[in-house]
Amino acid sequence: MKSIFKFSLILLFAFTACAKKTPELVFSVGGAPNELDFWEEIISDFEKEKGIKVRILRQPTDSDQRRQGILIPMKAKIENPDIFLMDIAWIPQFAASNWLLPLDEYVQRDKYSLKPFWKNILDLSDTYKNNIVALPVYIDAGVLYYRKDLLKKYGFQNPPSTWSEFLKISKKIQKAEREKNSSFFAFVWQGAQYEGLICNFLEFASLDGGGFSFTGKLKINTPANIKAADFMKDLINKWKLSPPNTYTDMKEEQVRMFFQSGNALFERNWPYAWGLHQSDNSEIKGKVAIAALPYFKGGKSVSTLGGWHIGISRFSDSKDEAWAFMKYVVSKKVQKSFCLKLGWNPARKDVYSDAEILKKYPHFKDLKNVFGNASPRPAIPYYTQVSDVLQRHINSIVAGKTDSKEAFNQAEFEIKNIIERYE
Template identity: 45%
Template sequence: MVYGCNAGQEKKAVVFAVGGAPGEVMVWEEVARAFTDESGIPMRILRQPTDTAQRRQGLLVALGSAQRDPDVFLMDIAWLGLFAAGGWLAPLGDVALEPFFIETVRQADIVDGQLIALPFSLDVGIVYYRTDLLTEPVPRTWQALAAAAARAQTRIQPHTPGFYGFVWQGAQYEGLVVNFLDFAGSQGGFLVAGDRILVDSPHNVAALAMMVDFIHTQAISPPNTYTEMKEEEVRRHYQGGDALFARNWPYAYPLHAAEGSPVRGKTGVMPLPAPENGSPAATLGGWHVGVSAFSDARAEAIQFALYLTSRPVQKLLALKLGLPPGRRELYTDEDILEKYPHYELLAEILRSARSRPILPNYTLISEIMQRRLSGALARDYSPAQALAMAQQEIDRMMARTRRDPPGSRPR
């Protein structure tokens, strides 16, 4: 960090904390330069790791100790509750929200009536499938998907031993919770009831039972689903031609379609199926941009946050990084649709996508869930027992990490 008493007329540099692969960081540097050229505000990039949990930890330490830098940063949607409760985010003021997905902004970015972040990029689970292997119509329910998967597997596995009907993220990490929510559909998932988070509903037990069943009974998902399968493992498995269906994020689309990919030109995308007597509800992921409440260049940082979510920059970043943009209007943009035809479907799913609960202790809730869901997938106990244990542990943890009554805000 540079401390100095340069002549007062020099503008404060805005420090932007962002992580990602080397190629991504290069794009960020370009964007920062373009912003400086346009506004005259100097920028500095504080490079973060690629790993999401490590990025959270780095920001948590800086903000928890009220550091003046970084001024502006990207946050995974799952951290917004924590950052808001810490009082770490500066209100962004009046922003026209019409061009965004209003429902998303309402769920995630508005806290106590204040806009504290803006969706920079959105993410939502979709199902990729092999157009050349799926002989029946695109399945609308999990049961139909399982049946199609089983039929294809019986046909193909004898001569391709590693072939499985359906691959998804089941390793013990945040992705397991997201997959579970995707399976549970709109009637399941986390139910926020006053001070409590309810997880042991019959809908959730049924969803978890189905996940166990997919691995162990129907065996349409590989045995290593709950030990090894994260996003990249699922993508490689599917891209290698060894699956009929794969649940993954949109980032996999350009990779599946890349030159030399065995599934190029044979891949379709469909929304998540619905559970029995229910409707699907995709779990929202993605990154939001926020400004530190401790920033020593708040006005300039807000200006940069708005720049990042402006139409031209969002379009440029979507085309360069392949991240589905936060602005709804870009999902009908011709240039974008030409490169990513699946965005039409994404826009449809995003309109009704559901955020994980925006709570300050979401990470702790999720870790309890990860552990118990994983235990059920390993068949250490039944799905009902797993969720009953998770419920008890979450209740205890919530009591310990609750805000003090006088200053508490109902959420």
């Protein structure tokens, strides 16, 4: 009897603990430990400056789990977290689910200028039904890293601009380097079965008709896409220019470490890798340069747009405070500190012309154009489901398991069912 009494007491406490308290601003953010520590610093500066208390809701590094951490409170329509960071690929779903607070009202009220942001990014990713629903915190676009010392050593002046030039250079240098280093590969990129594979694929699918279009007639099974997927497979299987575990293990960090250990000539990665490649314990410090990704003759270089954006929950109980915090996070001062401390690529154009930034990151001059032309992933609310189908089938092609034509056919069939389900 006593234990039942105790149990009900515990239940009672549990329920009262859930009872409403005074509103506080809760910010949900995940990432590497050093990133979270830096967020804490920013929050304490913000608290001192504006007098608004912020509680940080720490989330893991894994992006699926970060998404789950926002999905569940939003589904339950609860007031916390008030504000959160989202991957660019989630915004269509979040916006269509009516979870994001439309910001136009706030922008007009404060006469807040959106000029410093890239217009293409705001239009393509942060706008839903003609209303701004999020702002970029940092942006990503795929770039080609290359070893300038090796290119020079073998008599190449410039990085390749087309894939055929790329193959010529890669074959020659890999063959020569292999004599000293048996684990040398010409090119590392993200090929594991996950979202990064789609980002890479879209960059290979640079020919006309490549990529995935959901406006008008669905196009998946196109010659450009088949060519792209076959090229990815051949890099591993036929020319053996990429390691055999590309399609099983290679995600951003595996690729970055492979290249950073000095065992590769080219690397496809996001701009974050630059700061790490140039750090003191890197084998390739001072030997790396950045270029636009190559393209097939007749096409043009394509970079997939990535990055993280900040949005306010529609269910928030402190929207004004959240908006103040949002403005603070995308202010020039904070954006600059992200860039200097964490090596993130600022979302504001004015930071890229800042003298202090350019001194530390001279390559930023080149990146500005890459971001202006980066192409987004399809902005459909059911993108996760579509991406899952594509990941499975493209990974299967790259692994050499299925014929590309057949795989895209099957993917198109499955995606048609998905569209039918959600439209």
